Amino acid sequence: MESSEVAVGRAVDGALTEPLRIADQEFDSRLFVGTGKYPDNETMVEAIRASGTAMVTVAVRRVDLDRTQSEGILFHLDPDEFFLLPNTAGCYTAEDAIRYARLARAAGFTEWLKLEVIGDETTLVPDTQATLEAAETLVAEGFNVMAYTNDDLVTALRLEDVGCVAVMPLASPIGSGLGIVNPYFIREIKRRCDVPIIVDAGVGTASDACVAMEQGVDGVLMNTAIATATDPVTMAHAMRLATQSGRLAYLAGRMEAREIGIPSSPTRGMLD
Amino acid sequence: MSDRVSIQVHVNGKEREVQSGLSVHELVESLDLNPRLIVVELNREILSRDQFKDVQVSEGDAVELVHFVGGG
DSSP: OHHHHHHHHHHTTSTTTSOEEETTEEESOSEEEOOOSOSSHHHHHHHHHHHTOSEEEEEEEEOOTTSSSOOOGGGTOOTTTSOEEEBOTTOOSHHHHHHHHHHHHHTSSOOEEEEOOBOOTTTOOBOHHHHHHHHHHHHHTTOEEEEEEOSOHHHHHHHHHTTOSEEEEOSSSTTOOOOOSOHHHHHHHHHHOSSOBEEESOOOSHHHHHHHHHTTOSEEEESHHHHTSSSHHHHHHHHHHHHHHHHHHHHHOOOOOOSSOOOSSOSTTOOO | OOTTOEEEEEETTEEEEEETTOBHHHHHHHTTOOGGGOEEEETTEEEOGGGTTTOBOOTTOEEEEEEEEEOO
């Protein structure tokens, strides 16, 4: 793996080692992963390492006082080893998201936040108006807000305007594994925004991560696709390669697609 | 104030009887939690860790003890 990484890296001028910059921070991977739904914590940590990720999301919840030993995720993930990104998952109003964000910051190790305000229980698609409202408040409070949003251009532009450090349009609904349902708008959001664009949610398997990166976006964030794979560690590795492949393919510049066959071998020089 | 009197507080949404005069720090430790790994909200106000020992819980207080769990 290492040797092929070096070889392709050289071919496109160090593209794989070029860090991704978000706000004032550089990340050496374009794959961001969640920590939910793993069969156990050991598998989670191993999968996170296999993914080569530079950023790991976590959720804020009540301590379960009915358990004899209530373990938070910090027992398993050291914030000094992993760049942890708290989220506001599960919040349905701007007010709730702001409350969760402040609780996350009070833990004392990060000003970064994945802002998520859900608008619909069936599809879990975001409430873009509430997301914008919360983003504005949280940016003013000094958070580095990475905003989960719909694949909607106008919302993406507004999230950038209010000062989000990254805009994260969905590929398809959270946990659906449907892949990118609207690649055109993902490309258009990337073309029109200056902040990094991270495709967040909906990736089902490695090809989805690759297709996402081929749209030219800066990164991809996923959880369920890795955590609920039969072998999460192997899937994490596949996602790492797919993210790199998609990035390289984008940078390499793909051929034009045509709905006709064009020979690859010379048509001249055929025998009589 | 008498240490013997017990009071009712809401901890993570459930009624709990605790000793009157208990500090937030003592409450957290009595629940076997590490104060450095949790965040405390008292009546919707977040407490900084250096307030845990100084702030006492009172009758009817709503205490939320939160931490990070797995999520996407």
